[in-house]
Amino acid sequence: MKKYSRALLATSATILGSAQAATYFENFSGGDGGFTVLSTPRADNGNPFDSPWIYDGSGSFTTGGSAGVAHSRLTGPTLTVTTDGLVELSFDHRYSIEGGNWDGGAVFLSVNNAAFEQIPNGAFSANGYTAFALIGNHDLNGGEGFGGNSPGYGDPSFITSVAAAPFSAGDTVAVQFLMANDEGATGEFLPNWQIDSVSITNTNAIPEPSSLLLCGLSAVGLLRRRR
Numbered sequence: 001m002k003k004y005s006r007a008l009l010a011t012s013a014t015i016l017g018s019a020q021a022a023t024y025f026e027n028f029s030g031g032d033g034g035f036t037v038l039s040t041p042r043a044d045n046g047n048p049f050d051s052p053w054i055y056d057g058s059g060s061f062t063t064g065g066s067a068g069v070a071h072s073r074l075t076g077p078t079l080t081v082t083t084d085g086l087v088e089l090s091f092d093h094r095y096s097i098e099g100g101n102w103d104g105g106a107v108f109l110s111v112n113n114a115a116f117e118q119i120p121n122g123a124f125s126a127n128g129y130t131a132f133a134l135i136g137n138h139d140l141n142g143g144e145g146f147g148g149n150s151p152g153y154g155d156p157s158f159i160t161s162v163a164a165a166p167f168s169a170g171d172t173v174a175v176q177f178l179m180a181n182d183e184g185a186t187g188e189f190l191p192n193w194q195i196d197s198v199s200i201t202n203t204n205a206i207p208e209p210s211s212l213l214l215c216g217l218s219a220v221g222l223l224r225r226r227r
């Protein structure tokens with residue numbers, strides 16, 4: 001395992017150009033992509049999560065946040081890195097998360113099935129976190145995450161966040177999106193967070209058979225969009 005906190009921002013552009021590399025891509029047009037949801041209260045209270053991550057049936061996952069201290073985690077499938085080098089995570093999303101450093105949305109990785117660790121803001125080369133020194137009563141307290149309204153939220157339009165880190169062939173990686181809410185207010189607009197697509201370069205997906213074709217079609221769409 002190699003620490004992804006070693007940000008390699010300058011080289012992320014070269015990954016985009018390596019069209020030959022295998023790329024996992026999921027845009028949720030054909031289903032939930034095998035993503036799973038786990039919502040939990042903080043250990044010191046029993047608050048359920050009001051509006052946990054849910055597949056919207058039409059191309060994305062959304063969460064409406066929670067007025068009680070709670071967490072909802074959206075976890076992708078475990079992928080295998082195909083060659084030594086940078087692995088780039090890219091996802092299209094929009095968010096309207098309670099500002100003022102109260103609530104936060106954050107992205108985690110599990111490498112080789114170890115515990116999920118948060119991707120630090122320094123590892124993002126585009127559209128990193130926007131809330132720092134979070135003060136809300138949740139697991140991201142003191143840390144960083146997405147907060148407030150993302151640019152163009154109301155259009156509505158999505159932003160693309162990109163982070164990269166070095167891996168070795170054979171490593172496994174899984175991504176997780178954490179919506180962390182404190183008590184009281186939630187984000188200004190619904191949904192509070194929406195994930196439209198996820199791509200992870202230099203990995204072989206292990207999709208269910210029914211989504212194999214969709215992965216191929218999705219890859220074409222990804223290349224078209226990035227021109």
Ligand SMILES: [Ca+2]
Pocket residue numbers: 066067098102103136181182183184185186
């Ligand atoms: Ca809140």
Ligand SMILES: [Ca+2]
Pocket residue numbers: 027028029058059060195196197
């Ligand atoms: Ca989508």
